[in-house]
Amino acid sequence: MKTFRYIDGAAVLRLDVEACIGCGICVTVCPHRIFELPNSRAEIVDYNACMECGACATNCPTEAIFVNSDDGCGCAALIIDRWISKVIGKPVSSCSC
Template sequence: MHYLENVATLHLDVETCIGCGLCASVCPHGVFEIIAQKAQILERNRCMECGACARNCPVNALAVKAGVGCASAIIHSWITGEEPSCDCGTGQSGSGC
């Protein structure tokens, strides 16, 4: 499942990663895989920005702005039926999703 293309706020600092695998274990959409004893982002567009990976990383190698951005705006619009507004658009209405 992909949410939106190229909008996830997910960031991985590979140098800091210790390869524990917790991110891969807790991610509900299989965004991560451990390769050569380091986490790798397999498919950034699967990220729903829940923040489970960042909350469980013991060395803070992951960062994600959970509940913000386009993914959150789209999900909110699905639930409420309102137009999505993520403030990343053209600067006019804020709807760029």
């Protein structure tokens, strides 16, 4: 998806290369193709294309990847609901998408 780029540096994505066993599942599942596997260890080659879907972290067998774990698809209305609920302490109504 080189035609669409979002805000650089915004995504929360960390890779612990020490913990990586080189299975390559992150390379397979990423819908934005941001991982590669040179020298049998995962490497982030296009960090700014990350949309925090979390597929890599969910499938990593050694928990070597961390992605922002707030779930949700990220529409503004849902985030506003969440901010309000933090202030008034009411649970968020679930998103309809």
